Amino acid sequence: MNKLDFGEHLKYYITHLEQQTSVLVFSFRFLPHFFYFRLIVACIVSTEWTIIEENGQKCLFKNIALFKFEGHIIGxxxxxxxxxVQIFKQGNGHLSGEITRKIKKTMEDVLEQLAKNFHKKTLYEIGYQCSKQNVTEGDALCFISEKELIGRGEFSCPNHGLEKHHIIKEKELLLFWKYDSDNIANQDDCTTNAPVGKLPNQNYYIFTQLIDIGRKSLQIYFDKIFPSKDIISIFMKNKVDMEHGKNKFNKDQLAILFAGNGTSPSSSAFDVTIMYKLLRYYGPNVQDPLVGWGNKPEVGKKSETDDVERIRYYRNMVVHQTDKTMEQEELDIFWKDLSQAIMRLSNGTLEKEIQALKMQK
Incomplete structure (x- = not known):
């Protein structure tokens, strides 16, 4: 347990750097303090970030850690x-939207892995501090969720009334985290939702966000096939095969599926691969895709399991792609195919998220 305080001089220096993002917030229902220390260890071990040192002292404190990645400071x-999380830039250089979005994705991946392996109550919601604060300040009244923010442009803050009334600017908070910044002429004027030009690597990152929405739609369909009241009995019935059969799950997957200690498995902890395997091999009354399991569906094949295959196909395509780029024509084709599948599997409940992401496309 780290008991070292974050010095006021260092805090002042960091928070007064001119180039800085808004404060990205992961709001937890249940957050034991040692979970944070596990997170910091994971950032050290599992990411490309390096710990900043000041006067021979590593910048690891009891309430904040400072890392460096691609010339950016991460708090x-x-x-x-x-x-x-807040990202800063020293000197005359500008924050890179590509790098800041990569940092956000890395943090989401690390937190998701920690949360699902720790405790079922370790659930969080992504959002932002609605007003100007630094990364070490946390006020529940200043939290606004990403879902509530996306697609609304400018609006009165729902958390603050007459005395502290202020206007929230969607693009101002989401700039660098979700919206493109590299081609915005004036970053101080971030109030419009007008689309901006995209480079191939930006197209790629936009499509990865659509993949994330696809995972949500897959979970919606999964929960219909595996209702929470039945999921334990289905798993226990097939436990031996899931552990030792032809299509067995690996050790890490089994730890998620059979957490022990009386913990019920939850689809919120399942990734695309786990849900796909469960649907394919153990789903009660699940019909085969029209072109069979393991194949990319043809245009016009729109059964529910065809759409499951679409999500699996595009997810694997992105995960195994090495150059991390996507031309505009490719994005347009893939977007139409996948977004329609998401709408069908989710019965339209994810339309708002798709439309908000489409603004970036």
Missing amino acids: VAVTTSFIQ
Whole structure:
């Protein structure tokens, strides 16, 4: 347990750098303080980030850690119920939207892995501090969820009334985290939702976000096939085969499926691969895709399991792609195919998220 305080001089220097993002917030229902320390260890071990040193002292403190990645300073802090992230840039250089979005994705991946392997109550919601604060300050009244923010442009803050009334600017908070910044002429004027030109690597990252929405639609369909009240009995019935059969799950997957300690498995902890295997091999009354399992569906094949295959196909395509680029024509074709599948599997409940992401496309 780290008991070292974050010095006021260092705090002042970091928070007064001109180039800085808004504060990204992961709001937890249940956040034991040692979970934060596990997170910091994971960032050290599992990412390309390096710990910043100041006067021979590693910048690892009891409530904040400072990392460096591609010339950007990353502050990862903990408050009562928040894990917070803010990115800074020294000197005359500008923050890179490509790098800041990559940092956000890395943090999401690390947190998801920690949360699902720790405790079923370790659930969080992604959002932002609605007003100007630094990464070490956490106020529940200043939290606004990403879902509530996307697609709304400018609006009165729902958390603050007459005395502290202020206007929230969607693009100002999401700039660098979700919206493109590299081609915005004036970054101080971030109030419009007008699309901007995209480079191939930006197209790629936009499509990865659509893949994330695809995972949500797959979970919606999965929960219909494996209702929470039946999931334990289905798993126990097939436990031996899931552990030792032809299509067995690996050790890490089994730890998620059979957490033990009376913990019920939850689809919120399942990734695309786990849900796909469960649907394919153990789903009650699940019909085969029209072109068979393991194949990319043809145009016009629109059964539910065809759409499951679409999500699996595009997810694997992105995961195994090495150059991390996508031309506009490719994005347009893939977008139409996958977004329609998402709409069908989710019965339209994810339309708002798709439309908000489409603004970036």
